Each structure stands twice: as structure tokens, then as C-alpha cells.
Amino acid sequence: MSLHPQDRNLLVLATLVALGSAGVFGSMAWRHQGPGSVAPVVLTESPYAAKAPDAPPVKVETWAAPVAQSRGREWIYDTFTPPEIFYNTRSKQFTVKPPSSLVDEAEFETFGVELVAVKPEPFRLQLIGYSGGPGAWRGTFSNMITGETVLAGAGRRLPNLALTIKSLEVATQTVRLGESMPVRQTVATAVVLDEKSNRETTITNLSRVFTGTVFAFVSSPGAPGVREVRAGESFKIGEATFRIEKVETTPPAIDVVKTSPSLTQPDRRTLTPREPDEREPGP
Numbered sequence: 001m002s003l004h005p006q007d008r009n010l011l012v013l014a015t016l017v018a019l020g021s022a023g024v025f026g027s028m029a030w031r032h033q034g035p036g037s038v039a040p041v042v043l044t045e046s047p048y049a050a051k052a053p054d055a056p057p058v059k060v061e062t063w064a065a066p067v068a069q070s071r072g073r074e075w076i077y078d079t080f081t082p083p084e085i086f087y088n089t090r091s092k093q094f095t096v097k098p099p100s101s102l103v104d105e106a107e108f109e110t111f112g113v114e115l116v117a118v119k120p121e122p123f124r125l126q127l128i129g130y131s132g133g134p135g136a137w138r139g140t141f142s143n144m145i146t147g148e149t150v151l152a153g154a155g156r157r158l159p160n161l162a163l164t165i166k167s168l169e170v171a172t173q174t175v176r177l178g179e180s181m182p183v184r185q186t187v188a189t190a191v192v193l194d195e196k197s198n199r200e201t202t203i204t205n206l207s208r209v210f211t212g213t214v215f216a217f218v219s220s221p222g223a224p225g226v227r228e229v230r231a232g233e234s235f236k237i238g239e240a241t242f243r244i245e246k247v248e249t250t251p252p253a254i255d256v257v258k259t260s261p262s263l264t265q266p267d268r269r270t271l272t273p274r275e276p277d278e279r280e281p282g283p
Helices: 005-032 105-109
Strands: 084-088 093-097 114-122 125-131 138-143 149-152 163-175 183-194 199-204 210-219 227-229 234-237 240-249 252-259 267-271
Touching: 114 240, 114 252, 125 163, 125 183, 125 199, 138 163, 138 183, 210 240, 210 252
Parallel strands: none
Antiparallel strands: 084 093, 114 210, 125 138, 138 149, 163 183, 183 199, 210 227, 234 240, 240 252, 252 267
């Protein structure tokens, strides 16, 4: 295959340019590359000795001596004298008692009050039944203060309880009892006005209604009967005064502060219910 004269001329020209460039750059490289010189190695007569860097400065602080701990009633631990731990099946809590070597057992046990039970406070009027017919329904109410039973209808005022029955209705409703299937049941419903709080409370004959507050039953070891108390109340047993700071339902417990002339400082304790084999008061 023959090349066109014009293409042949371009090829020859490109070859000449390439050869000229190679010659120019080669001469420039040879001109700038002189005889290399290497710095001589100077050896000292002293032998080699390793040198370690200076250690960084270290800040030294002195801890303050530990503060002596109190040996009062709250002290229940000591070295090699473990406390005694008991499990209350009712409250599902562990109770810790100091070792006998630290606290005299008789002194520790004579707090003077023990918790019997914690109960939610029921509303002071409960609806337990009904009678009559449409337009003339009457409810059977239980007075939780006196234990009396009252038969009353809508519009009836109960002055000893500071309550007024505003309405009373009896109707069939769908009710679920426990895990069973829903059933149709006749239910009596009353709306009661509380004159003390100026609030309305709805009560039915299906279940007991509670106020939302709780109270506790406490007793004194060796004394008959129980005492009903609420948070914030105080009472005396002998020379000692007991104040109920808090009442809890889950788990049941109360916080009690005891003051007495024989105590140098108030005795604060959290009490849990006594063992389940002992008798509890009813609701």
C-alpha cells in the first residue's frame, strides 16, 4: 500500500521533530548532571552511649484521710460480721438485721410498732344492690363509716356522710368477669356528689370504689387490737411519738419516725407487714 505524497511528507516531518526533541533533552540532561559529591562520614573517637529522653513530669496528689463513719443505729455493717438477711414472702422484699455482735437484739426489736397490713381506702359510700323498677329505682348502699345499710334513690342526701345521690340508673351492660367471656348483666350505677371535695363519683354494684389514697393497720407488740393510720398522721404509745411519713402499696410498706425522751435522735424505719400466718384486719 503506497502512501500519498502529502502523508509521506508529514511522517518524515514528525520523525525529524521526535529525533530533534530527543537530542535537545538528552544534551540538557547531560549538561546538568555533573559529577556527584557525597558528604564524608565523620566518626568521633568517643564510644557510643545510649541516651534516654527525660521522663515527663508527674503530678502528685495526696488524698485526704477518710472521714470516720457514724456508729449510730443506722450502722449495720462491720468487717467479718455479716448482717442477717430474711425474705418476706408477702412483701417480696429482703429485710436486713444487724449482726448480734453489733447491736443488742432486744434493743433492736423494741421499736414499739409493727405493720399489719396496707389497704386502699374505699369510698365512704358503696352501692351493693338495687330494687324497684323503671322510674322508681332504689339502691342498697353501704355506709363504710358506720357499717349501716341505707336504701335510697336519686336526689337523696346523706348528711352524716356529706354526700348526695344525684342519679341512679339500672341497665343491662356487657360485663367481662375475670378471664371469662363477656356476658350481659344488669348493673346499677349511681352518681354521688361529694360535698367535701365538690366532686362527683360514680359507683356501681359490680365492684368496690376506692378514693385513690391508702391507709395502714399498725399494732404494738403485746397490745390487743390494731390502729388505722394514714400518711402524715401521728400517734403516741407511752412516751414515744410515732409519725407516719409514707404509706406504699407496691410492695406494702410504711415509713415511720419515732421520737422519745429516751432517744438522742429520731429513729426512722421502713416497716413491712408481719408474717402471713398472723391475722390481718378485714377491708
